[in-house]
Amino acid sequence: MELTLNRAVLDIPPIGIRAFADLARSTPGAVSLTIGEPDLNTPEAVKEAAKRALDAxxxxxxxxxxxxxxxxxxxxxxxxxxxxxxxxxxxxxxxxxxxxxxxxxxxxxxxxxxxxxxxxxxxxxxxxxxxxxxxxxxxxxxxxxxxxxxxxxxxxxxxxxxxxxxxxxxxxxxxxxxxxxxxxxxxxxxxxxxxxxxxxxxxxxxxxxxxxxxxxxxxxxxxxxxxxxxxxxxxxxxxxxxxxxxxxxxxxxxxxxxxxxxxxxxxxxxxxxxxxLNYDNSADVALFRRRRDYVYSRLTEMGLPVEKPEGAFYVFAGISQFGMDSLTFCTRMVREGLVAAVPGCYFGTEGYMRISYCYGDDELRDGLNRIQRFIRSL
Ligand SMILES: Cc1ncc(COP(=O)(O)O)c(C=O)c1O
Known part of the structure; x- marks a missing residue:
């Protein structure tokens, strides 16, 4: 007996970014700049409100x-x-x-x-x-x-x-x-x-x-x-x-x-x-803005084409000058340079990588140093 599944479900691929983050995780010693979520914790007042609601x-x-x-x-x-x-x-x-x-x-x-x-x-x-x-x-x-x-x-x-x-x-x-x-x-x-x-x-x-x-x-x-x-x-x-x-x-x-x-x-x-909705996130915005400035200046110093981001916590850097597709570039960067960024192909655009700055200062500096060393080695 053959049962067919919904073609719309069969036709879609698994979420690519997750697979790539897994590759970074399973590579010993690799630094990951892939994640798309704040490295902060939920504000205390928000957690307290949920606890109170549970108790009630x-x-x-x-x-x-x-x-x-x-x-x-x-x-x-x-x-x-x-x-x-x-x-x-x-x-x-x-x-x-x-x-x-x-x-x-x-x-x-x-x-x-x-x-x-x-x-x-x-x-x-x-x-x-x-x-x-x-x-x-x-x-x-x-x-x-x-x-x-x-x-x-x-x-x-x-x-x-x-x-x-x-x-x-x-x-x-x-x-x-x-x-x-x-x-x-x-x-x-x-x-x-x-x-x-x-x-x-x-x-x-x-x-x-x-x-x-x-x-x-x-x-x-x-x-x-x-x-x-x-x-x-x-x-x-x-x-x-x-x-x-x-x-x-x-x-x-x-x-x-x-x-x-x-x-x-x-x-x-x-x-x-x-x-x-009452939480004042201006200190978090200031933190991300400082990181944005750091990552943007490092990448431009390396000679990578970057449009200065005005929001979110990502930078999309051009890598077409290295003559490889973004998946090959990022895979090699994990394996040879021990640093992970997300290939542009997962966002429908070749020739770029996405770097997230949801990381602490030391991790960011280390990750960017590794990117610099990797691109120099090419
Ligand atoms: C542009 C955009 N829209 C929607 C979402 C999904 O967010 P949520 O966690 O609220 O489902 C994301 C998550 O990365 C996103 O980047």
């Missing part, structure tokens, strides 16, 4: 879209910090930003619908679009300093385009979209029957005062979906909680995907999430 037996089914007090806290936070006007009724508390991406994309995509993904991009987008039976369409940005060129976007639009994903600050480049980019994109998209999914998981980790997001174009409120996470700004990656914000009509359907999939985000972490 806040362990029963919560509201499907997240408890009202948390959605109210999120709405107030978004208004105060990010200038976004979303009603608590337009918010779903999800299992990480990943859950928000999945609920959002599953809600809007029909089989064969195209999703434009500016590359390099967070690798889960392509896989999630495929799982939703959509068609990912890469829009390369490496020749445009990792900005999305509005004319190129216009040319990529087809009758099948259902959505565009915009990630600023970006993983893996750390770049933020300029005001000029945003205005150009808005001009192209405002009259198109296309959703714009704004992944803002690094929004609270920016090193510029001029950060603006596409989500500010609320004349497109009915077509914008905002994906957010508690993971990165509050060192809460293991808590697995994020949220989706969308116009009520979209939210009403997205909650079907979310609630039939997971019922709800866990109850006793919700008071802790509300507490996290």
């Amino acid at each position: 037996n806040d362990t029963h089914y919560p509201e499907g879209n997240g408890n009202l007090y948390l959605r109210q806290a999120i709405a107030a936070f978004e208004r105060r910090r990010n200038g976004l006007a979303y009603d608590p009724e337009e918010i779903i508390v999800t299992i990480g930003a990943t859950g928000a991406l999945f609920a959002g994309l599953f809600t809007i995509l029909n089989p064969g619908d195209e999703v434009i993904i500016p590359t390099p991009a967070f690798s889960l987008y392509e896989a999630i679009v495929r799982l939703c039976r959509g068609v990912p369409v890469a829009l390369p940005t490496e020749n445009d300093r990792f900005q999305v060129d509005p004319d190129k976007l216009r040319r990529a639009l087809t009758a099948k385009t259902k959505a565009v994903i915009l990630t600023s600050p970006n993983n893996p480049t750390g770049c933020v979209y300029t005001q000029e980019t945003l205005e150009g994109l808005h001009r192209v998209l405002k009259d198109q029957p296309v959703f714009v999914l704004c992944d803002e998981v690094y929004r609270q980790l920016t090193y510029t005062d001029s950060f603006r997001s596409f989500s500010a174009y609320q004349d497109m409120h009915d077509r914008i979906l905002v994906v957010q996470s508690f993971s990165k700004p509050y060192a809460m990656t293991g808590w697995r909680v994020g949220y989706l914000m969308a116009d009520a009509a979209v939210r009403e359907r997205a909650q079907m995907v979310h609630q039939y999939g997971v019922v709800a985000a866990p109850s006793f972490i919700q008071p802790a999430c509300a507490e996290a």
Whole structure:
């Protein structure tokens, strides 16, 4: 008896970054600069709030879209910090930003619908679009300093385009979209029957005062979906909680995907999430900014082409001058140079490696010294 599995599931590869981090881990003496999570701990007040909730037996089914007090806290936070006007009724508390991406994309995509993904991009987008039976369409940005060129976007639009994903600050480049980019994109998209999914998981980790997001174009409120996470700004990656914000009509359907999939985000972490929104992360931002400056100056001194990141905690460095594909380069760098960075191919762009600076000063210095020695040896 032969049973076939879901072709959409069979067709997607395992998460590449994890496999590469495993290679670094299993290489004795290797330093890894691969990880995509803060090397900090969750703030004490946040942990205390979860402990109190457990002791108070806040362990029963919560509201499907997240408890009202948390959605109210999120709405107030978004208004105060990010200038976004979303009603608590337009918010779903999800299992990480990943859950928000999945609920959002599953809600809007029909089989064969195209999703434009500016590359390099967070690798889960392509896989999630495929799982939703959509068609990912890469829009390369490496020749445009990792900005999305509005004319190129216009040319990529087809009758099948259902959505565009915009990630600023970006993983893996750390770049933020300029005001000029945003205005150009808005001009192209405002009259198109296309959703714009704004992944803002690094929004609270920016090193510029001029950060603006596409989500500010609320004349497109009915077509914008905002994906957010508690993971990165509050060192809460293991808590697995994020949220989706969308116009009520979209939210009403997205909650079907979310609630039939997971019922709800866990109850006793919700008071802790509300507490996290009060956390002042400016000292953490200052720490990451200092590291960004260090890593950027070291890499430019080595002669590697780098666009200065304005957010997140990654630098995407050019390595095409060494005449190898990024997987070969990074594999050799682990084996011969005992230092690991993530090959650009895992973000859909050849000729680069992603270096994370979620590491202490000594580790960063050691890792960068090793990169320098390795590239000199080539
Ligand atoms: C751009 C981007 N979006 C979404 C996510 C997923 O975040 P979460 O931990 O909230 O699922 C990540 C994680 O690395 C990311 O880099």
